[in-house]
Amino acid sequence: MIPRKRILPVFIPHLGCPHHCVFCNQNAITGQDYSVTVEMVKDELESAGCRTDMNCDSDPYELAFYGGSFTAIPENVQRELLSVVQPYRKSGWIRSIRCSTRPDAIFSDNLQTLREFGVDTIELGCQSMEDDVLQRSGRGHTSEDVAEAVRRIREHGFRFILQMMTGLPGSDPEKDLMTAVKLADLEPDGVRIYPTVIIRDTPLYDLWQAGKYNEHTVEDAVSLCSRIVPLFQEKQIPIIRLGLNPSDDLSGGIAAGGAYHPSFGELVYSRIMRNRAETILRNSGLSDHVELHVASSFVSKMTGNRRCNLEYLERSFPDTVFRVVPDDQVSEWDVVVPLQKG
Numbered sequence: 001m002i003p004r005k006r007i008l009p010v011f012i013p014h015l016g017c018p019h020h021c022v023f024c025n026q027n028a029i030t031g032q033d034y035s036v037t038v039e040m041v042k043d044e045l046e047s048a049g050c051r052t053d054m055n056c057d058s059d060p061y062e063l064a065f066y067g068g069s070f071t072a073i074p075e076n077v078q079r080e081l082l083s084v085v086q087p088y089r090k091s092g093w094i095r096s097i098r099c100s101t102r103p104d105a106i107f108s109d110n111l112q113t114l115r116e117f118g119v120d121t122i123e124l125g126c127q128s129m130e131d132d133v134l135q136r137s138g139r140g141h142t143s144e145d146v147a148e149a150v151r152r153i154r155e156h157g158f159r160f161i162l163q164m165m166t167g168l169p170g171s172d173p174e175k176d177l178m179t180a181v182k183l184a185d186l187e188p189d190g191v192r193i194y195p196t197v198i199i200r201d202t203p204l205y206d207l208w209q210a211g212k213y214n215e216h217t218v219e220d221a222v223s224l225c226s227r228i229v230p231l232f233q234e235k236q237i238p239i240i241r242l243g244l245n246p247s248d249d250l251s252g253g254i255a256a257g258g259a260y261h262p263s264f265g266e267l268v269y270s271r272i273m274r275n276r277a278e279t280i281l282r283n284s285g286l287s288d289h290v291e292l293h294v295a296s297s298f299v300s301k302m303t304g305n306r307r308c309n310l311e312y313l314e315r316s317f318p319d320t321v322f323r324v325v326p327d328d329q330v331s332e333w334d335v336v337v338p339l340q341k342g
Helices: 026-030 038-047 075-090 108-116 131-136 143-155 173-185 203-209 218-234 248-254 264-281 296-303 305-316
Strands: 006-011 061-066 094-101 119-127 159-166 190-195 197-199 239-242 255-258 289-294 321-326
Touching: 006 038, 038 075, 061 075, 075 094, 075 108, 108 119, 108 143, 119 143, 143 159, 159 173, 159 218, 173 190, 173 218, 190 218, 197 203, 203 255, 218 239, 218 264, 239 264, 248 255, 264 289, 264 296, 264 305, 289 296, 296 305, 296 321, 305 321
Parallel strands: 006 061, 061 094, 094 119, 119 159, 159 190, 190 239, 289 321
Antiparallel strands: 197 255
């Protein structure tokens, strides 16, 4: 797991983006419909309690430029936005800076600019490693651009986070699984996994309304991501985010369809535990009462929301009643079924 940091996000919706991806409405997702100015960045810093006239007396922040393609905006604007942050770095309130950008907007010159101003982490919106999916989604870059961007980022000594999406136009579960394998092979410092959500006022919404895009439902995404997550876990690559960050706008109707759920990550982790339990049980001799031993912190994941996992197992094994038992001798993510007396 990556240690939790205090993140101070500054959203720059669409700033620097040279393309309009079919799924994207950053203004709706971030709740902003304006470009960020130097004054706005300073206001965000001051509102968070950051000072230039007093050294930091608490945990410092990591400032993150999210939403747009930071390295695609004019260099003078990059420098202006980053310059505002420097006095707060000097006083200790900001310990690190990260930015999100596109694979085809990574060059030696802009990486040197980022390094000069203390940026240490780059989040790269890859979305897919299948070129046909990238093309149909309007991304404007290729899978080779992703590999080349990672090579340059690593060469310049940055930490990097890779973002992928599931359920994009032209994709399917096997293509999404292959994208996860290819991204894991790049050995990032973390990943974000965003199942496709149909946002109003996007080309994807229009395609869906016209019957030209099949909705990637919550169930589709949970089932698929329960297979993808273990691929990254096996390589000890932290998963920083599963699903869009919940917001009042998304929950209030801007998300018209697709895989939006305010607790999507918990649904996936719960499904992973159910899958592991089911695999063990199908290879076990069962009695009428079975205990599922899991780490104490995993009891809710094994039980599932409103006992959904236990109800599923009891439907699958109708002659058995299941009980989840906290057991700190069991490792995280493991399920142990002791020999039962029946």
